[in-house]
Amino acid sequence: MTPLPDCFCPTDGTRVPAGSLAWCCPVCRGPLDLDFAPTPAPLKSLAGRVNSLWRYAECLPLAAPTVSLGEGRTPLVPLRDGISAKLDFLMPTLSFKDRGAVVLAELALRLKPRQVLADSSGNAGTAIAAYCARAALPCTVYVPEGTSPKKLEQIEAHGARLRVVEGDREATARATREAADEEGVFYASHVFNPYFLHGTKTYVHELWEDLGGRLPDVIVVPVGNGTLLLGAALAVAELHGAGLIDRRPALYAVQSAAVAPLAHAWAAGADDLVGVTPMAPTLAEGIAIPRPPRARQILRAVRESGGTFLTVTEDQIRHAQLDLASRGLYVESTGVACWAAVREGVLGERTAVVPLCGAGVKTGPARE
Template identity: 70%
Template sequence: MTHALPGYVCAQDGTSADVRTAPWCCPLCGGPWDLDFAPDPANAPTPAAGPNSLWRYASALPLPGAFSVSLAEGNTPLVPLAERVHAKLDFLMPTLSFKDRGAVMLAELARRLGPERVVADSSGNAGTAFAAYCARAGLTCEVFVPEGTSEKKTGQMRAHGAAVRVVPGGREAAAAAARTAADLPGVFYASHVFNPYFLHGTKTYVYEIWEAMGGHLPEVLVVPVGNGTLLLGAALAAAELARHGVRPPALVAVQAEAVAPLAAAFAAGAEHAEPVPQVPTLAEGIAIPAPPRARQILAAVRASGGTFLTVPDDRLRAAQLDLARRGLFVEPTAAACWAAVGPAAPGDPLRGRTAVLPLCGAGAKSGLAA
């Protein structure tokens, strides 16, 4: 039986395209795609009946029919960090980061489309996730990374069989190189930014919280934001669950103080973010100077009644060590949310509300911040 794949649609100009023949971005404006998909509200998820992976939420996912790509990703623990604050341990995913949630969706999509090769760009975690899931799916994978990417991460990519292309310059240079390759025939661009199937994978993060909390969500979801893939997935899930009577949370977005174009735009009341310089920061995973989905991220945070917070490197370093002393060793980027709302945060950013934050990447990938 052949199942139709939901098509792409551009939020900016309404352009639509078939997933099987579409370019990797909107041909009119060059922006990222959204997906022409919404779960059937009459078909509420019944996760307890599903497999022990994020595919347990298949009724809410845009890949119909039987899936074959999985490493039992998802279903990560929710543990208390402080009174009214829980952490979701997504660093316990198969490749040690939350990026597995979207990577498994794109690998399954690519398997169905049958490209000659898959290309991706990454500062580390997304690349390792794509390498692993392409290996699982039997797909040829090529990952473009900026110079200075952790050798532990590039080594993991190579171990999975991916070809690693080190690009001089920063994160944007690696993305530009991957997009040039993506324009060639027979190539599937596994972009965690431009391809909306990735966002429908990350939304399972919130579905799991909903399941673990007995059918409701916390008052606040604190989310690290660079390209915004976890936040936008969270917003998707919150909207979908709201149709079943679940009260949506406020979204509190956290950026590195050194590279914070979205926080600056939010503070200025702007609908879009102006690019900022690429400067070094411990939170390299969220140091994105010009996020392509900036407009959507800002709108989602505002619609939720949330806000943006920024954290300097010294608080990131302290938060990473504090989490390690609590038994949770994560990479510096993954400590950003705890730096923003934990005991060392100035003021009372949560105002006593219940909250969940993600610990997105394992410390074994990059070590303790120097």
């Protein structure tokens, strides 16, 4: 078994040794990054490998997985006008969060905590619960009140303890972080733990493989806490650094207009969040994050890619969900945000891929 890499704080450089249960920088309490710079394998060497995200072994910080459910390798299907959709709602727990959750569960299995904690508006908690069940790890998931009953049912079905927190997503995160400071606890945070990002980056490695060793002009991703976008940026950097792509695609970040702190900062030309973004009701509940901890990293990644931010209204989300359903794709309301943002032609003649991140059965149809 290969040794684990150290973590470090991207803000102040503080290092956290491999094997630690520390979930944040001990100095500034910010998220951590991983001291890990892999070189991806060339396209021809992937033939015959395991048909899951673990086929990209050279790019993952953990080797020889034991808790896999066959996650990854989701279909890529055309929509229209050079735009394709990657069907990540066909993952084992019906959302893209499985990509990061399996890596966190594998890490937890090796660190042997007495308890695994997670906080979520639904999909991440479901994924963590499922993979902890697979690994026989005790798990508790904190969720905000008002979380979809279908997601709560799925979390409990996997045997996780459920803690419903009064208040919004931010209140839930605070409650979980307090509990995460207890001894022997592994905080399976899809925001603070960098291993999650190294799981989500396999989304782009799959695109590269499926497109025959290239990437589209634009990669469109929904952004709340930014885990898929930052994973995508990691993968693009790895592929470009290895000379496996000759240009970097633009990253287009999509937020709900109702809760769009990053889009507002982008419009202001800022490097970090500006002002206070109030929480507002939105159909895109999974990306309704008023203060994402990795805001600076997200803004920098979009800027360096030559991308931009787009916002979508509630009506656009409803119409996009119906449009996808008419094409045979029933996707939850958060998961249709990217299609809502680009389906009216804002990309021109550029090629693009949008992720369909969660299944419609998790929340049902978007309603007034």
